[in-house]
Amino acid sequence: ELLALEKETLGFYITSHPLTEHQGNIERYGSDTTREAMGRAEGSEVTIGGMIARVKKNVAKSGRSAGRQWAVVTLEDPEGQIDGMVFADSFEEIQSGGGVIANERIVFMKGRIDKRRETPCLIVNDIIGIDDAVARLSTGLLLKPDSTLDDPAKLAEIRTLLTAHRGNCPVFVEIEHDGRKVLIKLESALSIQPTVALLEDLERLLGSAAAEFVGVGTRRKRRMEQRQLFARVDEEAEAPLDEVAAMDSEMELAGAEAD
Numbered sequence: 001e002l003l004a005l006e007k008e009t010l011g012f013y014i015t016s017h018p019l020t021e022h023q024g025n026i027e028r029y030g031s032d033t034t035r036e037a038m039g040r041a042e043g044s045e046v047t048i049g050g051m052i053a054r055v056k057k058n059v060a061k062s063g064r065s066a067g068r069q070w071a072v073v074t075l076e077d078p079e080g081q082i083d084g085m086v087f088a089d090s091f092e093e094i095q096s097g098g099g100v101i102a103n104e105r106i107v108f109m110k111g112r113i114d115k116r117r118e119t120p121c122l123i124v125n126d127i128i129g130i131d132d133a134v135a136r137l138s139t140g141l142l143l144k145p146d147s148t149l150d151d152p153a154k155l156a157e158i159r160t161l162l163t164a165h166r167g168n169c170p171v172f173v174e175i176e177h178d179g180r181k182v183l184i185k186l187e188s189a190l191s192i193q194p195t196v197a198l199l200e201d202l203e204r205l206l207g208s209a210a211a212e213f214v215g216v217g218t219r220r221k222r223r224m225e226q227r228q229l230f231a232r233v234d235e236e237a238e239a240p241l242d243e244v245a246a247m248d249s250e251m252e253l254a255g256a257e258a259d
Contacts, residue, residue, distance in 0.1 A: 018051050019077060022106050022130055025049070026077070029108055029137040029215035035079040037113060038120050044113045046122070047137070047216055049130075050077035052105045060088055068092070073101060073124065075109050084109050084124040094127050106130040108137060138194035138213040141171045145206055149175065154205065159190065161201050167193025 019026060026049035037046050053076040060066050065088035073084045086094065086101065094100060100107055111124040128136050149155065162171060171186045192198060194213050202211035 018104070019049075019106065022049070025130060025133050026108075026217075027221045028213065028217050029133050031216045031220065033079045034075065034077050034082040037082055037122070038080075040113045040120075042113060042115045045111070046113060047108055047110045048075060048077070048082065048122070049108045049133075049217075050075040050106070052076075052101070052103055052107060053081060055101055055103060065089075071101060073109070073127070075107070075122075082109075082122055083119070084111060084122040084127075085114070086124045086127070090125055098129065100127050100129045108133060133215075134194050134196055134199075134213055137215045138169055139216065139218075140214045141169060141192055141194065141198075142174060142212050142214050143171065143202070143206070144174045144210050146210060157205055158202070161198065161205070162186075162190045162192055165192045165195060165198045167191055169194045 030047055030049035032040065032046045032048055034048060034050065037044075037048055040046060052073055054072075054074040056072040056074075058070055058072070060068050060070055068088035068091075070088045070091050071086045073086055074081055075084060091101070107130060108128045109122060109124055110126040110128070111122040114121050114123050143158070145154075145158070166189075169192050170188070171190050171192060173184045173186065175182050175184065199211060199213065
């Protein structure tokens with residue numbers, strides 16, 4: 001409420017931003033920020049996390065959608081805003097799933113870039129609420145079990161947890177081998193249905209940093225972190241960047257296959 005009053009009175013936020021507490025998921029599941037999306041090529045598919053700042057509903061006056069409702073949804077993140085055109089078919093389908101199109105909702109907007117207008121916008125095909133992001137946007141589960149691999153009892157517990165949440169989302173294990181990170185994809189019989197409950201159970205078993213869901217934004221985030229880390233070293237020290245990129249590409253590919 002305080003943040004809403006700040007925005008209403010001053011036109012911007014002072015003490016914080018409504019997206020701050022969701023930043024982890026926004027970085028994990030968003031392919032672009034609003035600023036980055038503006039620079040994308042025509043037709044590029046993007047997923048942007050943010051807060052709905054404005055909804056302008058309209059009724060189509062002609063064509064096959066005549067008499068049906070559509071909307072212009074303005075999505076805001078800390079870097080700016082972008083308008084999303086939600087045409088009648090998409091609008092009805094999205095709203096039938098719980099009415100997520102509303103002011104101040106934290107969502108992920110999916111669609112393709114449209115540069116036919118003076119200001120680039122998004123032709124929206126889906127809007128996903130932040131509470132549904134784990135289930136609908138996770139492309140994989142990454143486990144970093146540390147010393148657990150030496151404990152048969154814990155390995156059995158992990159298998160039990162995974163099989164109790166069986167689904168189509170692939171599971172990967174990251175281990176250290178000869179000083180390098182190695183990514184192992186588990187058999188498809190251990191693929192899971194991503195849920196917050198599963199993550200909480202795995203964290204209790206393995207520790208808070210030993211399990212995480214990944215999404216389309218994971219690769220982007222890691223590459224940015226690696227660029228910052230190696231910004232001041234020579235080309236020979238950049239090998240870990242390629243290593244991480246290859247691992248993340250594997251997870252993205254497996255996630256797409258699961259979808």
